[in-house]
Amino acid sequence: MQYNQSEFLFETIVPKNELIVSRTDLKGIITYANETFAEISNYEVDELIGKPHNIVRHPDMPKAVFDNLWKSLKNDGKWSGFVKNLRKDFGFYWVFAEISGVYKEGKLVEYKSIRTPISFENKLFYQNKYDEMKKKNGDFVRTISYELYDN
Numbered sequence: 213m214q215y216n217q218s219e220f221l222f223e224t225i226v227p228k229n230e231l232i233v234s235r236t237d238l239k240g241i242i243t244y245a246n247e248t249f250a251e252i253s254n255y256e257v258d259e260l261i262g263k264p265h266n267i268v269r270h271p272d273m274p275k276a277v278f279d280n281l282w283k284s285l286k287n288d289g290k291w292s293g294f295v296k297n298l299r300k301d302f303g304f305y306w307v308f309a310e311i312s313g314v315y316k317e318g319k320l321v322e323y324k325s326i327r328t329p330i331s332f333e334n335k336l337f338y339q340n341k342y343d344e345m346k347k348k349n350g351d352f353v354r355t356i357s358y359e360l361y362d363n
């Protein structure tokens with residue numbers, strides 16, 4: 213995929229008062245997305261169903277975060293963490309995601325994720341943390357420096 217750097221600069225602010233939900237099968241293929249999740253991701257619900265959930269993966273996210281996500285889901289049946297997602301228009305949004313199993317008659321059938329907005333301070337913290345993780349791993353890090361104040 214080709215990226216134009218300037219397109220990454222547009223942040224979508226996640227609403228506080230709405231549930232942002234998706235579900236996947238056990239391999240991470242999207243089986244359900246609510247309107248709010250589709251809207252903040254700049255997709256139609258129909259475009260998301262049947263696609264791997266990495267359709268919203270942002271290139272700033274270190275691979276290790278998702279390795280940990282899948283390991284936790286397999287071992288503990290749940291995971292939560294801070295995620296920067298990519299919109300279809302190449303903008304981005306930050307969420308705190310809580311993923312857990314969906315059980316039918318005691319059997320794990322799907323995973324569901326519920327997302328909530330995060331603070332500006334957490335966005336700065338996790339952007340820097342994920343940049344550092346990528347740097348340590350020798351991955352490409354987009355050159356961004358956040359400065360809260362001029363002096």
Ligand SMILES: Cc1cc2nc3c(=O)[nH]c(=O)nc-3n(C[C@H](O)[C@H](O)[C@H](O)COP(=O)(O)O)c2cc1C
Nearest residue numbers: 235236240265266268269270278297311323324325
């Ligand atoms: C229920 C559920 C929700 C997920 N939500 C996201 C998400 O919002 N953003 C994301 O990048 N990955 C999400 N993932 C993880 C993806 O399946 C995938 O592992 C990740 O995007 C990394 O892509 P890769 O596995 O192709 O490297 C979710 C997984 C599950 C099971």
